[in-house]
Amino acid sequence: MNNKISYQELIETISQNCDISKKVCESFFKDFFAIIEENLTAGKSVKIKRLGTFKVTTSEPRKIIEVNSGQEMEIPAQNKVSFIPDKEIADAVNIAFAGFETVTLDDCNDDIIIQLNNSECIDKEDNTNSILPPPIPTTNNETNINNTETAENDNVDIAEDTQPEILDSIPQEEGTETLNNQEELNNQEADMIENEDEQLNNDDKKGNNKFAKGFFWGFISATCSLSILLIIVSQFIGLPMIINNYSSDIKTDTIAEAKITNAQATKIQAEADSFAILSKAKELKVKVKLDTIGKNRFLTTMARENYGDYNFWVYIYEENKDILKNPNKIKPGTVVIIPDANKYNIDKNNPESLIEAKQKAYLIFKKFE
Amino acid sequence: MDSKQFAKKLSEKTGKTNQEIDLMIDGLVTVIKDKCAKMDSIAIPSFGTFEPKKRLERINTHPSSGKKILIPPKISLSFKASSVLKNKLRPDK
Incomplete structure (x- = not known):
C-alpha cells in the first residue's frame, strides 16, 4: 500500500519473471524509455501495445493574479505529458471496483442518493442487531440473592468465558441459554417474594402454617433452580464435582428438608441430563x-x-x-x-x-x- | 508513432527480436498491473512515475439524456512526468 517501487526493484522483478539477466533487462528498459522520451521531445505521441499511449499536450500561456502581491503574472506555455493506459491494464488496476456499475437515478435528491449508498451496510447491521438477543442480564440479578452463591457463580462465569465452545455470540445456543435465563429469572423473582415473606415472618413471629409452607416451598424452588443452573453450567465445563459438593452443603444446611430435597434432586438431575444431551447435540450441529x-x-x-x-x-x-x-x-x-x-x-x-x-x-x- | 514502429526502433537500438521485446514489455505490464492494483507507485528515474489514483464515487448528469447518474469509485492509472522530462519538453528550449 502506497509504496514507491524503485527502478532497481522493478528491473529485479521483471528479470525474475521473464528469466532474463538483470543487466540485459536494465539496458533494455533504459533504451525503452529513452526512445519514448526522444519521441515525446520531438512532439510525437507514442503508442505501446498493452501498455498505453504517451502524448504531449500543449497548454496555452495564461495570466493569473497572484493572491499575495496582487500583481499580474503570466504562466508561459507548457508541454505536458499525458498517458492513457491500455484498457487491459486499466481494468487490472481497477480490479477492486470492477463489480461496480454506473447507475441511472430517477427523480432523487442528492441527499437521498447518498443515504441510499450507505443504507446497504446500515441495514445489515440493524438486522444482525435485532436477531441477537440482549447480553446476559442474569449475573447482576443473581448477586442480589446470596453472596456465597455469587462467588461460585462468578467463578463459573469466568470459566464459561474462557471456554470457547460456549461463546455468547453463537446464535442458536444463545437462544436456549436466554430461555433458561428467563426461567431462572422468573424463579428468582418468586424467590424474592418468598424472601420478603420470610422477613415478615421473622418480624411478626406468628409462625403461621401458611407462611411456613410458603417459605418452605420457596426455599426448595430456589435450591432447585440454582442446582439446575449449576448442573447445566458444570455439564458445559465438565466439572460435576462442584455441584456434588455444593448439593451436599445444601443438605447439611437444611437437615429437616433433606428427604424432600433428595427426591427433588433426582428429578432435577434427570432434567439436567436431558439438557446436557440437548446442548451436546447442538454443539455437534454447530461446529464452530x-x-x-x-x-x-x-x-x-x-x-x-x-x-x-x-x-x-x-x-x-x-x-x-x-x-x-x-x-x-x-x-x-x-x-x-x-x-x-x-x-x-x-x-x-x-x-x-x-x-x-x-x-x-x-x-x-x-x-x- | 504506433506500436510496430516503436518495436522496430527498439529492435534496431537494442538488437533484440520482436519476440524478446514482446516478452519484456509483457513483464513490465504485469509488474505495473500487480503493483498498481495494490496502490503502489512505480518510479522510473528521469522519466516519470506510474501511480494509481483513487477516484471517489460521484453523482453526475448524463450529458445526452440529462438524467442523474451515480458513477462508481475507481482506481485509475496515471502517469506523472518527472521534472527532467518536463524540462526537456519546455517549448522555449
Whole structure:
C-alpha cells in the first residue's frame, strides 16, 4: 500500500519473471524509455501495445493574479505529458471496483442518493442487531440473592468465558441459554417474594402454617433452580464435582428438608441430563471454528489460512460484526468465529467472489473513514 | 508513432527480436498491473512515475439524456512526468 517501487526493484522483478539477466533487462528498459522520451521531445505521441499511449499536450500561456502581491503574472506555455493506459491494464488496476456499475437515478435528491449508498451496510447491521438477543442480564440479578452463591457463580462465569465452545455470540445456543435465563429469572423473582415473606415472618413471629409452607416451598424452588443452573453450567465445563459438593452443603444446611430435597434432586438431575444431551447435540450441529487475534495474527492471516486468500477477511469480520468495530483497531486476544467457507460462497479460484470480497472491504473501510 | 514502429526502433537500438521485446514489455505490464492494483507507485528515474489514483464515487448528469447518474469509485492509472522530462519538453528550449 502506497509504496514507491524503485527502478532497481522493478528491473529485479521483471528479470525474475521473464528469466532474463538483470543487466540485459536494465539496458533494455533504459533504451525503452529513452526512445519514448526522444519521441515525446520531438512532439510525437507514442503508442505501446498493452501498455498505453504517451502524448504531449500543449497548454496555452495564461495570466493569473497572484493572491499575495496582487500583481499580474503570466504562466508561459507548457508541454505536458499525458498517458492513457491500455484498457487491459486499466481494468487490472481497477480490479477492486470492477463489480461496480454506473447507475441511472430517477427523480432523487442528492441527499437521498447518498443515504441510499450507505443504507446497504446500515441495514445489515440493524438486522444482525435485532436477531441477537440482549447480553446476559442474569449475573447482576443473581448477586442480589446470596453472596456465597455469587462467588461460585462468578467463578463459573469466568470459566464459561474462557471456554470457547460456549461463546455468547453463537446464535442458536444463545437462544436456549436466554430461555433458561428467563426461567431462572422468573424463579428468582418468586424467590424474592418468598424472601420478603420470610422477613415478615421473622418480624411478626406468628409462625403461621401458611407462611411456613410458603417459605418452605420457596426455599426448595430456589435450591432447585440454582442446582439446575449449576448442573447445566458444570455439564458445559465438565466439572460435576462442584455441584456434588455444593448439593451436599445444601443438605447439611437444611437437615429437616433433606428427604424432600433428595427426591427433588433426582428429578432435577434427570432434567439436567436431558439438557446436557440437548446442548451436546447442538454443539455437534454447530461446529464452530474459533481463532484468537494476536499481535502478528490478523484477520487477513486467518483468511489466508482458512480460505486461501487474504481478501476474504471481510467474511470473518462480517461473522463477528457485533464484537469487532474498526478492522484496523482490533485488540489482540479477541476471539473470533471463523465461518464455514460455504456460508458466504468463498472460493479463492473464483474471481467474482474475490471482487465481491474486495468491494465489501471497501464498504467496511468507508464506514470507519 | 504506433506500436510496430516503436518495436522496430527498439529492435534496431537494442538488437533484440520482436519476440524478446514482446516478452519484456509483457513483464513490465504485469509488474505495473500487480503493483498498481495494490496502490503502489512505480518510479522510473528521469522519466516519470506510474501511480494509481483513487477516484471517489460521484453523482453526475448524463450529458445526452440529462438524467442523474451515480458513477462508481475507481482506481485509475496515471502517469506523472518527472521534472527532467518536463524540462526537456519546455517549448522555449
